[in-house]
Ligand SMILES: Cc1ncc(COP(=O)(O)OP(=O)(O)O)c(N)n1
């Protein structure tokens with residue numbers, strides 16, 4: 001089963017991205033999504049190669065945001081694809097069965113679509129407002145997760161759900177109670193001055209007292 005905490009990278013330059021990713025790994029994150037949007041292919045490749053090397057050293061999962069061909073080129077563990085990115089079916093043809101393909105959903109109907117296309121997990125959000133992404137879909141709040149996950153249970157749709165969007169440490173206990181599998185976060189980790197403490201607390205809340 002997938003780890004419950006995914007760090008989505010931030011940074012304006014290759015150096016800043018690498019620093020943030022290294023910090024996340026060093027302080028206990030074992031799943032990195034490299035999100036470095038609107039970059040020249042050479043820069044994205046240079047960063048992806050460096051992140052791949054780091055993630056191997058830390059035994060962490062490494063997925064690439066949006067760019068299936070880049071993920072294939074550097075043999076990453078997978079990709080995350082949104083509703084306006086390549087379809088999961090096409091990505092699966094390119095990457096094969098063994099790679100992780102995560103897919104975005106904002107509604108129950110999106111989940112059905114992405115699951116039918118063969119994704120491995122769903123990034124369901126946004127939970128609440130965040131500055132990290134522009135053109136946000138409608139905010140779900142706790143009630144949005146509760147009602148969508150209840151519908152999934154009714155129809156016996158089983159797939160790990162990751163909450164995303166503006167999540168803080170204080171939100172995690174209630175989010176977990178809605179039935180999500182894990183969370184994908186960017187700002188709280190990137191901006192924290194006490195990353196080790198924060199990531200330990202996030203993991204404790206996500207896994208209960210036993211961290212595997
Ligand atoms: C885990 C996870 N869930 C959702 C997203 C959002 O993907 P997308 O809608 O394609 O937006 P961008 O991140 O590409 O701006 C995600 N990245 N990760």
Ligand SMILES: Cc1ncsc1CCOP(=O)(O)O
Pocket residue numbers: 008125126129130131132133164165166167184185186187188
């Ligand atoms: C990529 C993405 N998709 C929906 S919200 C979001 C950003 C999550 O980042 P943060 O944890 O900083 O709100």
Ligand SMILES: [Mg+2]
Pocket residue numbers: 065066080081082083085
């Ligand atoms: Mg995307």
